[in-house]
Amino acid sequence: NAGVTQTPKFRVLKTGQSMTLLCAQDMNHEYMYWYRQDPGMGLRLIHYSVGEGTTAKGEVPDGYNVSRLKKQNFLLGLESAAPSQTSVYFCASSSSMVVGNIQYFGAGTRLSVL
């Protein structure tokens, strides 16, 4: 019962470094999402995808890029990390909107940018 798997779980970057966060789901879901959560706040949508090969901007897309080359994978890239990107990043997936779009989350990636 893997569900949604995120790698890595923790990462420390220096300002200006780049990295890619990987999200993999084994539920054959069409929709995938990347969120960030800052202390004491709810989740804010960074980017999302409604299917393989498609991506769209969410609420806070600046400084991030994404790719969905395979249906089961959704990658989040930081080209030049900034301290403001220190956060917990959650990936989620869901099936078609027909069933109410219940989202299943990965365990999160805790990123610190120094």
Add this chain to the structure above:
Amino acid sequence: RKEVEQDPGPFNVPEGATVAFNCTYSNSASQSFFWYRQDCRKEPKLLMSVYSSGNEDGRFTAQLNRASQYISLLIRDSKLSDSATYLCVVNGPNAGKSTFGDGTTLTVKP
């Protein structure tokens, strides 16, 4: 004004108490509604969907008021294990458009 607003709390209640959380949303075209639970430093997990007719799952009752654009969550007979942050989630009419509230923190004490 935020699209989805919750009372942040914290709510500190004794075991056995009944506690209620409210959540208001601004988009009248919103289509589906959920309560998620998030434990400290963990991922959110679905607690229950919220249906127009209201729905109950054990000690938890969720209600939706479309006219006033709010949803509620009632927890009866609180347990220590109910301590968590409860997130209100509202889905809009467009694919991928889910908006999370900032969460309400509940602490149940012995």
